[in-house]
Amino acid sequence: MxxxxxxxxxxxxxxxxxxxxxxxxxxxxxxxxxxxxxxxxxxxxxxxxxxxxxxxxxxxxxxxxxxxxxxxxxxxxxxxxxxxxxxxxxxxxxxxxxxxxxxxxxxxxxxxxxxxxxxxxxxxxEWGAYLGAEGLEHGVRATVSSWVRMDSRSLPPQAKCAANYANSALAKMEAVVAGYDEAILLNSQGMVAEGPGENIFRVKNDIVSSPPASSGILRGITRDSVVRFVADEGLSFLRTDFTREELFTADELFYSGTAAGITPIREVDGRPIGNGRYPITKRLQKRYDDAVRGRSPQYESWLTYVA
Ligand SMILES: Cc1ncc(COP(=O)(O)O)c(C=O)c1O
The missing domain is CATH 3.30.470.10 (Aminotransferase class 4, branched-chain amino acid transferase, N-terminal domain)
Structure with missing residues (x-):
């Protein structure tokens, strides 16, 4: 196989x-x-x-x-x-x-x-980091898709139905054929929604933000964990819509998801994001790693032990 x-x-x-x-x-x-x-x-x-x-x-x-x-x-x-x-x-x-x-x-x-x-x-x-170990460390290159994310009037994005992933596959293939690692989908209002299989976060002036559920996204469980990590890092979090150009002007951008983990985005459509370093993303990555690997007593209630 x-x-x-x-x-x-x-x-x-x-x-x-x-x-x-x-x-x-x-x-x-x-x-x-x-x-x-x-x-x-x-x-x-x-x-x-x-x-x-x-x-x-x-x-x-x-x-x-x-x-x-x-x-x-x-x-x-x-x-x-x-x-x-x-x-x-x-x-x-x-x-x-x-x-x-x-x-x-x-x-x-x-x-x-x-x-x-x-x-x-x-x-x-067994599945390694979905966007690659290199991407996890140094960030991935993303493109804004020409495909619009379906919304809850057609296929409800909050239900994780296989049919939604035909829309994701169109965006993913378009990105890969154009030489990018991953896509970013806008919603039918033209605001940033999410990746094909990841939520998206923006960092600007130390404020972390992510589109609300009403933007037509899957309510990610990693996204929910990130919101907690942001608070525990003493940072501010805003659930807010943002535009395509606000991707380009971000200090940091990252994807979150069970498959992808917390993966920095280093470039969107040829524009480098921030200064190429991801201090806040790295702090959140560390919290996530420690949480999932049982190294943080404060997040232990999130773990179901198998033994
Ligand atoms: C479309 C989409 N958005 C976001 C996510 C991230 O969700 P989670 O963090 O629960 O894995 C996923 C993964 O399931 C997804 O398929």
Whole structure:
């Protein structure tokens, strides 16, 4: 298999199955019509063994995504949380990316997804920093996408539905083909929304800001953690819209997300951001690293230990 190294097990429809056996039929409904909701969660190695970061909040968002889409999950939030913990333990690899997914399965075709059975799975694999270790350290090059972020009148961005990621993929591919690492999407009002799979933050004159949920973004759990880190660093935070030109004039910009972590943006469309150093981003990165790796007692309540 290209890219992903197989681990031992995947949790599928209520039980742990061998990696190679976690299969679906080609007429799986969600595969055709995008009726699939998912989460992205990470576990890390800590001094007390593997721990999952903010598991409860991720599964709560998973349940909320299902609710928006009238998807009746056949497992409770507690059962999906338990599946994540069991899976990390069964695979014996402490630092993994966890992917709970629920979708309309093999049953009926056509556009009413409620006629097909809902299947639920949790897979896990080893995944380094999504925008690369180099990007995490030295920043990535971003471009403002020509694709507009969909909004809640079409595809509600706060529900993590697979269909949203067709919009993300268009932006991502456009950025990569143009030689950039990542995209920044504007919303239908022309204000900055988020990355294809990350939230965005701006630092100006020591004030950290990020677009509000009403700008049409996914309410990131890393974003929520960053808001807490900003307060704990004694800095000010503003939930506010900003424009494309305010990207260019920022002192610092960074992406936040479970996959990407806290990744500085060093350039937007050929304009270098700030002076090329990221003192505040680095302070927030350190807090995040310490939190997820169990080195900060003040954030320990965010960890679910697997042992
Ligand atoms: C579109 C989008 N925005 C933001 C995020 C960041 O969210 P989180 O920090 O909860 O991973 C993600 C990742 O799930 C995403 O897909």
């Amino acid at each position: 290209v890219g992903i190294r197989a681990l031992k097990k995947i949790w599928m429809d209520g039980r742990l199955v061998d990696w190679a056996d976690a299969k679906v039929h080609v007429l799986t409904h969600g595969l055709h019509y995008g009726y699939s909701i998912f989460e992205g969660i990470r576990s890390h190695d800590t001094p007390k063994g593997p721990a999952i970061f903010r598991l409860k909040e991720h599964i709560e968002r998973f349940s909320n995504s299902a609710k928006v889409y009238r998807m009746k999950l056949p497992y409770s939030a507690a059962e999906v949380e338990r599946a994540c913990v069991d899976l990390v333990r069964a695979n014996g690899v402490p630092a993994v990316y966890l992917r709970p997914v629920a979708f309309s399965g093999y049953g009926e075709m056509g556009l009413d997804p409620t006629k097909s059975p809902i299947q639920v799975a949790v897979a896990a694999w």
